[in-house]
Amino acid sequence: MASEATSPARSTGVWSQLKALAASPMAPFYFVVASVLILVSLGVMMVLSASSVFALATQEDPYYFAIRQVAFLVAGFVFALILMRIPPDALRKLGWPVWMLAVALLIMVLTPLGVTIYGNTNWLAIGPFQFQPSEFAKLALIVWCGAIFHVKRGRLHEPLQLAVPLLPLGGLILALVLAGRDLGTGLIIGLIIVLIMWFIGTPMRVLIPLGAAAAGLVALLVYGSGSRMGRIAV
Structure with a gap:
């Protein structure tokens, strides 16, 4: 008992x-x-x-x-x-520099320095070293978003302050990754953007249409790639 x-x-x-x-x-x-x-x-x-x-x-x-x-x-x-x-203030100062470095590296991937593996051009070869700039871009995007939204912290109730510069400049990183046909990393970067918008209080009436548009884009990219359609068929 x-x-x-x-x-x-x-x-x-x-x-x-x-x-x-x-x-x-x-x-x-x-x-x-x-x-x-x-x-x-x-x-x-x-x-x-x-x-x-x-x-x-x-x-x-x-x-x-x-x-x-x-x-x-x-x-x-x-x-x-x-x-x-590292103190938060120091990280925030890195926001724009790491964003610019990420964009520069992703552009270099689309040059002859880029290495294509299994149909995806997402590696960069500089001398004997090879690495994926898209992996750095994920971290750079998060640090950059923290920096810009810290500055905007008193104006996040305004739709324009939520969308700019996140959507155009974050979208640029996403577009450069997708230009290398790396859909998997593109999905992760897109998810990072959507989650950051959710964390800062973006209304669902904005996030739902944005998510629907992203899902349509993913379906279009998969349908336009024979290898990706083959994976789904298998």
Whole structure:
């Protein structure tokens, strides 16, 4: 009887702790960290599952690509810790410079320096180094949006202040990524733009038509690509 009496009390206590955690100012931070850890774990398992046979045949080590993935994750974790130490004012000053750098790198991808892999031109080769400017563009877009909306923070109730310069200049980054036929990264950048608009309080009457137009564009891009239609058919 004692255990039966304490069980509801214990569950009530756990529920109260969860409610208190959700109401704390650090709740969004914990939510993001937990989401990242879950996604990272799933990603490593998927890489291992998808590449182990190929890695064993080509590298004689089934864990070769999974270990590389973990190494990049560790480097990204260190970079994230460094970013956390940078004051917000310093990050906001980087807003426009990183946006301009992202645009310049994405334009360079469309030049002979760009490398096409599996039909997508989204790699940039400079000497012996190859990297994806679109990955940098994701981070640059978030930092840039934080900078511009900090300046506009008292005027975000005005539709024009919400849309400009986010839609034209954020749309430029999206257009440059799509010009390289990288639909997957384009979808992520489009989602970043929509989520930022939602976070700053854009009304649903604006977001719903915008989302519908984006869905139509995605359908058009998929329909116009034989390889993407082939993936859907499979």
